[in-house]
Structure formats: C-alpha cells, structure tokens
Amino acid sequence: MQIEIVTTQNENLNETGFGTLKACLSVFDSIERIGYDVKLNICKSKRDLEGIVKKKPDLVILAVKYISLQNGNNVWLSEYFSRHGINFTGSSRDVLRFDSNKISAKLYLSNKGIKTAKYFTAIPEQYRCASELPVKFPLFLKPTDAANGNGIDDFSFVTNFSEFESKVLSLHNRFSTTILAEEYLDGREFTVSIINKPNNELIISPIEIVPPESKNGLRILGQKVKNDDSEELKLIEDDEVKNKVINLAINSFLTLGVRDFGRIDIRANKAGDYFFIEANLVPGMTYGSSYFPKSCEIERALTYDEVIQLMLESGLSRTKPKIPPNNCINADC
Ligand SMILES: Nc1ncnc2c1ncn2[C@@H]1O[C@H](COP(=O)(O)OP(=O)(O)O)[C@@H](O)[C@H]1O
Numbered sequence: 001m002q003i004e005i006v007t008t009q010n011e012n013l014n015e016t017g018f019g020t021l022k023a024c025l026s027v028f029d030s031i032e033r034i035g036y037d038v039k040l041n042i043c044k045s046k047r048d049l050e051g052i053v054k055k056k057p058d059l060v061i062l063a064v065k066y067i068s069l070q071n072g073n074n075v076w077l078s079e080y081f082s083r084h085g086i087n088f089t090g091s092s093r094d095v096l097r098f099d100s101n102k103i104s105a106k107l108y109l110s111n112k113g114i115k116t117a118k119y120f121t122a123i124p125e126q127y128r129c130a131s132e133l134p135v136k137f138p139l140f141l142k143p144t145d146a147a148n149g150n151g152i153d154d155f156s157f158v159t160n161f162s163e164f165e166s167k168v169l170s171l172h173n174r175f176s177t178t179i180l181a182e183e184y185l186d187g188r189e190f191t192v193s194i195i196n197k198p199n200n201e202l203i204i205s206p207i208e209i210v211p212p213e214s215k216n217g218l219r220i221l222g223q224k225v226k227n228d229d230s231e232e233l234k235l236i237e238d239d240e241v242k243n244k245v246i247n248l249a250i251n252s253f254l255t256l257g258v259r260d261f262g263r264i265d266i267r268a269n270k271a272g273d274y275f276f277i278e279a280n281l282v283p284g285m286t287y288g289s290s291y292f293p294k295s296c297e298i299e300r301a302l303t304y305d306e307v308i309q310l311m312l313e314s315g316l317s318r319t320k321p322k323i324p325p326n327n328c329i330n331a332d333c
C-alpha cells in the first residue's frame, strides 16, 4: 500500500487545509506509525503532480484543496487526481466549492430547508444608508472565502452604518472579495467533526467552543483567538442541545454531499435556534490544537492516530486491487 500526502507552501492559511508543514508532518508520522508506506510531497508545479501520478499510489491524501502555480492559476487537486484515475481523500471539486465559498454553501443549504443566518453581500459604497441594508443591525461581517479566522475580529460585529462601512472597506482592501454580512448570532458556538466509514456509519464528534470574552464583551473565534489557542473546547453536557447540534451537522454534511470527512461549524442565537455557519472539508489537523482531532478526543477519547486511521478508512477501501480479480494467485490452480 503506497500513500502520498500532497500539500503546498501555504503559510498564509487563508483557505482551509490540514495546516502548516508541521500539521502535515504530524499526519505523516501518524500514518507511518499505523504502518503504511507514506511520502510527504510539497508540490508547487504541474511537474510535481505528474511525478505523483507516475508512482500510481493507492491513495493520495489531500492536505490542501489546490496548489497555486507560478502563472497565477490554481490546480484543484481533487479534480486533477480524479482526471488521472488516482484515488484521493476527501470531497470532489464540486463539493469543495461549498468550503471555499461560504455563500454557495449557505444558499444550497437554505434552499433545502437547513437554517443558516440571514445574509447579504456588500462591497464598499454599495449602500448609502442603514435603511437600504437588507438585514437589520447588529450584523457580522466576514470575507466570503477566507478561513482560520482571517479578517475576523471585534470590528466584524457592527451596530451602525459607519461601523458597517468601515469594516466592509477594510475587509475589501485586504481580501479583494465581496463581503458577507450576516445577522449577528448572539448564542453559543459549536463544531462537529464527522467521519464517514466505508459502511456509511458516521462517527460524529460534537463539541462546544467558548472563545474568551473580548474587552467589548464579545465571544468570537477570530484570527487572534485561534492563533493564541485561547478558546475553551468542551463536551456538550446538555443532551437536548447536543442532539440539535448533531442533527444540524449531519443534515448539512449529507446535503452538501461531503465525502470521507468534514467539520461543520454551528452557532446559536439566544432564542435557542441553531444555524449552519460553514463547512470545513479539509479540516485543520495540527496535533494538540486543531478542532477536528480535538473534538474526537474530547467526545470519544480517540487518539490522534486513531482519528487519522478513521479518516483514511473510506479512502483505503476505494483502493483498486493490484491483481485483476480473474487472475488466480493460488499456486494450485
Ligand atoms: N453570523 C455570525 N454571528 C456571530 N458570530 C459569527 C457569525 N459568523 C461567524 N461568527 C464568528 O466568527 C467565527 C469565524 O467565522 P467562520 O465563518 O467560521 O469563519 P472561518 O472560516 O474564519 O472559521 C465563528 O467561529 C464565530 O465565532
């Protein structure tokens, strides 16, 4: 069994992925400990990818969604390896779109009756006054396609038009995309890791995340909180809450058509409604801090190696037998 991990230089971590090289090394070490022959590839060109295809590995583990070429184009790895008939982990290119673009996931799910915060999009100077805004204050502003808390801080929470305009402008200057403006959800926050086993059994690990209270009295998982690891991760004690969180996560996971594994972020409001926030389909895998392995540890007492093993099960079950089934390998026949 030959396994190749594919990653790229992605120290900016604007998009989801297993994380920095350190996180990929943890995944690598874990797979070695499990006993597989594994290589870690830091790819930056088509030639690097061609080299992997030539090796005809049994499974390619995608630690990032795409690699950026020198000419500025992105090669989406799931599309690339699927085109070359190589088995890979995680979701197809079409489904990964929901991870990269929060609006497309929200639209898709809300059309299927799954709750997600009311929203609209904005660019600087699109609106002239508060009464033109499609959703009422307070609002929460974030980039449509970033991850890891990038661009998210206390200024994301806006209660009047001048705060709105200034955060839209600063996010637009930094990310050059349309800004996602959502109704502000003033309740608790959860994340749910889901692993789909080869028999379609789902291993579901929900946890509550409690960010530290900011000096403005907000609890938000922004970039600084995530970098400092200052948020608290805990078991969901209340069964009713836990069931609501699990049901919303499973519904979102299945409706989006996620393959192998994914992490669904959920936030509630004070009235006790639960909302899909986003899907992380190549979830962070930093040993000791990333929510995916941590939630499996907190909810199910799984070690990091056990989590990796479970994440690979479906991919490994898709490996093609090396010997054609009709060929007899028994010396007697
Ligand atoms: N509508 C919202 N209301 C309140 N807080 C929000 C809302 N959307 C996001 N947040 C806060 O911002 C954090 C990051 O948002 P999220 O969309 O998950 O982006 P990222 O991809 O950076 O994780 C969330 O974990 C939550 O704390």
Ligand SMILES: [Mg+2]
Pocket: 148, 265, 278
């Ligand atoms: Mg998130």
